[in-house]
Amino acid sequence: MSASDDNVKDVPSDNHEEGHGNGSIGFVILFFVVGLIGSLLTGWVLFPKLLYSQKEQPIDFNHQIHMDAVSDGCESCHFFREDGSFSGVPTIAQCIECHEEAQTEDPNEIKLVQEYIANGEEVPWLVYARQPDCVFFSHAAHKEMDCTTCHGDIGHSENLKTYEENRLTGYSRDIWGHNIGGFKKNTWDRMKMDDCAECHERETGSKGPCFQCHK
Amino acid sequence: MKENHSNDKANKFGMVIDLDKCTGCGACMVACMSENNVPFKKDESKKLDSITWMHLYRLTNKKPFPDTEVCYLPRPCMHCEGAHGHPPCVSVCPATATDYDKKTGIVSQIYTRCFGCRYCMGACPYHARYFNWWDPVWPEGMENYLSPNVSPRMRGVVEKCSLCFHRYQLAMDKAYHEGRKELEEHEYQSSCTQACPAGAITFGDLNNPHHQVHKMVKPSKHGGKPTATNAFRLLERLGTNPKIYYLSSKEWVRRLGDNYLPEEKTGEIGNHQPKGHH
Numbered sequence: 241m242s243a244s245d246d247n248v249k250d251v252p253s254d255n256h257e258e259g260h261g262n263g264s265i266g267f268v269i270l271f272f273v274v275g276l277i278g279s280l281l282t283g284w285v286l287f288p289k290l291l292y293s294q295k296e297q298p299i300d301f302n303h304q305i306h307m308d309a310v311s312d313g314c315e316s317c318h319f320f321r322e323d324g325s326f327s328g329v330p331t332i333a334q335c336i337e338c339h340e341e342a343q344t345e346d347p348n349e350i351k352l353v354q355e356y357i358a359n360g361e362e363v364p365w366l367v368y369a370r371q372p373d374c375v376f377f378s379h380a381a382h383k384e385m386d387c388t389t390c391h392g393d394i395g396h397s398e399n400l401k402t403y404e405e406n407r408l409t410g411y412s413r414d415i416w417g418h419n420i421g422g423f424k425k426n427t428w429d430r431m432k433m434d435d436c437a438e439c440h441e442r443e444t445g446s447k448g449p450c451f452q453c454h455k
Numbered sequence: 456m457k458e459n460h461s462n463d464k465a466n467k468f469g470m471v472i473d474l475d476k477c478t479g480c481g482a483c484m485v486a487c488m489s490e491n492n493v494p495f496k497k498d499e500s501k502k503l504d505s506i507t508w509m510h511l512y513r514l515t516n517k518k519p520f521p522d523t524e525v526c527y528l529p530r531p532c533m534h535c536e537g538a539h540g541h542p543p544c545v546s547v548c549p550a551t552a553t554d555y556d557k558k559t560g561i562v563s564q565i566y567t568r569c570f571g572c573r574y575c576m577g578a579c580p581y582h583a584r585y586f587n588w589w590d591p592v593w594p595e596g597m598e599n600y601l602s603p604n605v606s607p608r609m610r611g612v613v614e615k616c617s618l619c620f621h622r623y624q625l626a627m628d629k630a631y632h633e634g635r636k637e638l639e640e641h642e643y644q645s646s647c648t649q650a651c652p653a654g655a656i657t658f659g660d661l662n663n664p665h666h667q668v669h670k671m672v673k674p675s676k677h678g679g680k681p682t683a684t685n686a687f688r689l690l691e692r693l694g695t696n697p698k699i700y701y702l703s704s705k706e707w708v709r710r711l712g713d714n715y716l717p718e719e720k721t722g723e724i725g726n727h728q729p730k731g732h733h
Binding site for chain 1: 553554555556557558559561563565566567568604605606607617620621624625627628629630631632633
């Protein structure tokens with residue numbers, strides 16, 4: 241900004257103009273930077289907050305405790321039926337097998353027994369991995385893979401994370417992925433069609449026909 | 456893993472409909488609509504609006520009494536293969552909302568991908584495709600009866616018969632679970648096939664010589680033209696190579712299956728090398 245003092249004395253009018261010009265460029269840069277940061281914050285922080293509603297699971301389920309107690313790993317509760325369909329989230333009938341009465345004083349277990357098992361009501365679990373209605377996903381076709389390949393290490397988690405629901409589509413945030421820009425590091429960070437196609441192309445040589453995954 | 460998949464034997468699922476057995480009762484149409492969540496309206500008399508994946512046509516020989524004869528012809532999607540897996544509808548779709556699956560031979564329709572331009576409807580010579588002019592409105596409580604295996608459609612998209620593809624998906628689930636990769640003939644049958652009280656519809660893999668459909672029509676290796684007596688396909692001449700075959704002992708019915716010139720012999724058209732008859 242400040243030119244040499246000699247110049248100031250010699251040509252004050254020029255200096256005045258120059259100073260004014262430099263100042264406006266500074267303002268432009270300042271506004272640009274403020275605007276950019278503002279838009280980025282809006283897009284990356286505010287927009288996701290507006291787009292996704294946050295819901296807590298009815299019961300804070302501890303996978304780790306159950307994993308230690310069962311003999312057959314994930315398939316103890318998430319099993320295949322005889323017709324090849326996948327049971328998915330367990331029903332209350334499966335919980336009753338062990339939890340007809342509370343075994344501990346854990347408030348979550350007491351809630352399960354008193355509010356759901358006693359009344360014979362299903363627990364309204366919020367399913368993170370639920371795909372849109374037009375998607376057909378066959379667990380049977382993927383049963384040679386490890387659960388963790390797509391679901392991550394959920395089996396050893398001690399809490400359930402907050403379920404985030406897209407206010408526009410009603411889908412779980414796990415489908416689009418946590419990163420609003422769509423970047424992912426792990427398989428389970430995103431569950432969109434492109435993610436299915438990426439693996440299908442790598443493993444089978446083609447993305448497959450539409451009806452392989454649609455219904 | 457790559458080798459495994461490319462060595463999978465290709466199926467060619469299709470149907471043989473025996474028109475001599477069809478009584479025109481319409482059970483196939485009803486079964487199809489309830490199986491596939493096909494929407495309907497209070498007033499179904501406006502046929503330009505109504506959607507029938509399986510449609511029943513009434514044919515007559517146009518002769519006066521006492522020579523009048525009537526034949527009913529059920530028409531699902533023909534699941535054309537074309538020359539090399541290029542059915543007319545797939546070729547024109549600008550959205551890739553429909554494709555030909557070379558593993559099963561089924562022409563798909565992806566409702567979430569379709570944006571409703573209806574080129575495919577114009578391209579289909581069998582009128583097998585339908586446009587949803589309205590959102591489906593189910594009578595109160597009927598949403599609970601919808602099949603979870605077929606996604607319902609919305610206003611503005613095209614739909615058509617899928618050969619009950621969801622039944623294939625479910626049957627394959629069972630096969631995978633039991634460590635198989637191939638289906639038994641009875642494991643995958645379309646809804647209309649099972650509903651037909653006259654047993655006029657036979658469903659199976661046309662590539663499999665042990666399946667009934669193959670034995671009934673004996674499709675030729677190239678182009679799939681039936682070589683069995685009384686067997687024909689609709690509009691054979693167009694080269695659409697459909698996977699729905701018909702049987703009829705009546706010559707006038709077989710002739711109605713295509714646009715015959717008076718001098719053309721029944722069953723002689725649609726060959727790759729045209730034969731001189733003069």
